[in-house]
Amino acid sequence: MSEHARPKATDDSETETSETDTETEAEATDAEPVSTGAQSAIAALEQAGAETLFGVQGGAIMPIYDALYDSELTHVTMAHEQGAAHAADAYGVVRGDPGVCLATSGPGATNLVTGIADANMDSDAMLALTGQVPTEFVGSDAFQETDTTGVTAPITKHNYFAGDADTVGDTVGEAFALAGAGRPGPTLVDLPKDVTLDDTDTQPGPAETPSTYSFREEADEEEVADAARAIERAEKPLLLFGGGVVKAEATEEARRFATEFGIPVATTMPAIGTMPEDHDLCLSWAGMHGTGYANMAITHTDCLVAVGTRFDDRLTGGVDTFAPEAEVVHVDIDPAEISKNVHADYPVVGDAASALEQLEAEMDAAPDAREWREQCRTWKEEYPLAYVTPDDEPLKPQFVVEAFDEATDDDTIVTTGVGQHQMWAAQFWTYTNPRTWVSSHGLGTMGYGLPAAIGARLAAEDDQQVVCFDGDGSLLMTMQELSVAVRENLDITVAVLNNKYIGMVRQWQDAFFEGRQMAADYGWCPEFDKLAEAFGAKGLRVDDYDEVADAIDEALGYDGPAVIDFHVDPAENVYPMVPSGGANGKFALTEDQL
Structure with a gap:
């Protein structure tokens, strides 16, 4: 807020x-x-x-x-x-x-x-x-x-x-x-x-919250002091920034706290961009498809400082195995979230920006975490996000995401639908700013991406670019909104990572249902580039690696909505992966590890 x-x-x-x-x-x-x-x-x-x-x-x-x-x-x-x-x-x-x-x-x-x-x-x-x-x-x-x-x-x-x-x-x-x-x-x-x-001559007053509504902006001083002492004595401290950091406009305070005290940072998916992902302290996002190094850090930290997160199950995996060695400091504006899913040893109820400033002022010294920072760097080297591009296999979706990232500005806003394409867009784009990652998290709503891109475009600065990564299944749910983008002449680019599957369902069926693919294989998809042209948008189709860069340049250069139908490898899966209810530190890098 x-x-x-x-x-x-x-x-x-x-x-x-x-x-x-x-x-x-x-x-x-x-x-x-x-x-x-x-x-x-x-x-x-x-x-x-x-x-x-x-x-x-x-x-x-x-x-x-x-x-x-x-x-x-x-x-x-x-x-x-x-x-x-x-x-x-x-x-x-x-x-x-x-x-x-x-x-x-x-x-x-x-x-x-x-x-x-x-x-x-x-x-x-x-x-x-x-x-x-x-x-x-x-x-x-x-x-x-x-x-x-x-x-x-x-x-x-x-x-x-x-x-x-x-x-x-x-x-x-x-x-x-x-x-x-x-x-x-x-x-x-x-x-x-x-x-x-009905008639009225009553002029509305200023917009105000109900007199019965209140919340704690500044945290209790004793709570802050107890949390600060826990952080100071930690040998393996880890900051976990959640979506509440973004809501509270607390990114500046969060980054300053991390850098001043030399504490590595993992984020939840809604908090992507709160810490620049190219920063040495940033471990990117954690959870089911988060980075291996973020999940390893959560597994081995001795003091988890969670700010503005509700500890969703896709973040925690099995709660019993989540941050098993850690004392937990939980900062949240909503007291109902404290110890709801993960027990808080040090609850701090308050606005994220105010609470972080209070914690910073209360800290007497930075924790001695030199060896821990080095360990986190080692995990980054051991578990990089990677993929292969064999000549005999179709275009990889990760390559498309990286190519877009390379071709766009750092403040580009990315929206997504829900599914495999969402995970690849989160994994293989380097986010350096808050409010540039716009996706459906808790509800997991397919079809979110295109209408979200319209809303984002109208909210963004004029010189900001807006890119929507969508899946074929997700786009089919709300593609009618392309008519709005054309009518309003909105400069958005839609990248369809088209694998002719509800890809995440297919991945789970292969892994956990003995490959019994029921109602996941579309078998047939419309030609999204031609549909885009029918709507009045720019439509492009890409099948090969050597077509990717030119198509992206053409779409980004088009003054209005453009849709690129990328025909990607239907067999590609999203890894790392923590099985539902599993331990974060036991993530799989291949299907046979599940």
């Missing part, structure tokens, strides 16, 4: 009205008067700082869209509501502020559910606005009615049913603020059509 969006913890004591508060109130007074609930909702978004919305029109949400007609907010019409949610999610990931998506009632709202659940699993700040049948029809099974708040309650940070036109603006503003506060997450406001059509 960006600094300007981070609210202070609730304080019951009275405070004087600040000059900023007075200015905010004046701005609200000077705003264009509202006349309907819908206009109040849009005014709330404008006042909260929203800029770009992603959605699909429909009957029950139509009053909101009518209010958008006179607004300066940018709206991007997506091809499908799931695409709208993923685009808003990625927009928020890149910007650091909540993305906003809209849908009508019934199927529109339920089509958002996958994207909302995805944002919830990854703690991504997002606001969903859904239309609803008029209040008097709620509960009558009216046309396109769904209990949207009931459906989404388990997958939102909080959701709201808008009660009347006079309060709907404040409700929308509160939902926006709450999405980005503390531990971020998706919020939703369900908007009955009568509420958005």
Whole structure:
């Protein structure tokens, strides 16, 4: 969460009205008067700082869209509501502020559910606005009615049913603020059509979190002191940066702590880029398909300092074998995550940036970790990410990822779908900046990549490049969003690592189901380059190594969306691999080691 969006913890004591508060109130007074609930909702978004919305029109949400007609907010019409949610999610990931998506009632709202659940699993700040049948029809099974708040309650940070036109603006503003506060997450406001059509002259106030919502920004001093002593006496300390480091805009503090005290760093997948992967201390990301050297470091560390991670099972493998020799310092803004999956010997509850600054100030000396750093360097040499390119085998997907990395700038944003292509994009691209890796982690949503690229493109700086790595199976789920990229003339490049399989399923079937490939082999795939041309995008096809560089240059140089259909080796697998529930230090490098 960006600094300007981070609210202070609730304080019951009275405070004087600040000059900023007075200015905010004046701005609200000077705003264009509202006349309907819908206009109040849009005014709330404008006042909260929203800029770009992603959605699909429909009957029950139509009053909101009518209010958008006179607004300066940018709206991007997506091809499908799931695409709208993923685009808003990625927009928020890149910007650091909540993305906003809209849908009508019934199927529109339920089509958002996958994207909302995805944002919830990854703690991504997002606001969903859904239309609803008029209040008097709620509960009558009216046309396109769904209990949207009931459906989404388990997958939102909080959701709201808008009660009347006079309060709907404040409700929308509160939902926006709450999405980005503390531990971020998706919020939703369900908007009955009568509420958005009804008259009101009530101007929404500033976007504020509920008075009942609070979180600890600064960690307890005693907790910090205990954690600092544990780090100081460690001989094999390891920092594990999680997605919370990115959410808290704590990358600078995290890097400084690592370099000042000479502590090696592993990351989780959502935290890719928090530590430059070309830095001597960086071991890249750990977990099921993480680097061998990151997993070895986790296995042998005697003090694991985990910051902003929930210890997902794809990171830990078997919890009983995770960091078995380590005292665990766990820094997290959400106390519910402390000792939920991995026992924390030293819990530190607080915002990642603040807690790291407190730890840095508290440390009396760096741990004596010279031999440990050398051991980590040795593991890097022993277990490099590598692949072979025999002349008698098809194009390797890893080669494609590396070729793109070489051809693009360091701040290029990479989005992906989910599957083997996602792992290769994470493994064989060198990430040096946060918010340049945009993917679906906890939910593992195939189809995320293309709509995410659209959201990322609209959130990114004008001179930033956006590359989407997708699989044939993943792209087929949301390819309709290519129509949006063409219509909006968005400069994105989609690299399809086409192996004519749901590749990760096929890999697991070969490894754990005696090669019984059921419903994983597509056998036939459309020609994605020709489909791209039919949409109006640039379409290219690559089959051989000597075609890769020229195709990448042509696609990157094209002013608009381009799709390269790379026909890659269908038998290629992702390694290293820690079998589900296995020990991180016993990763497999080949199938016969599983």
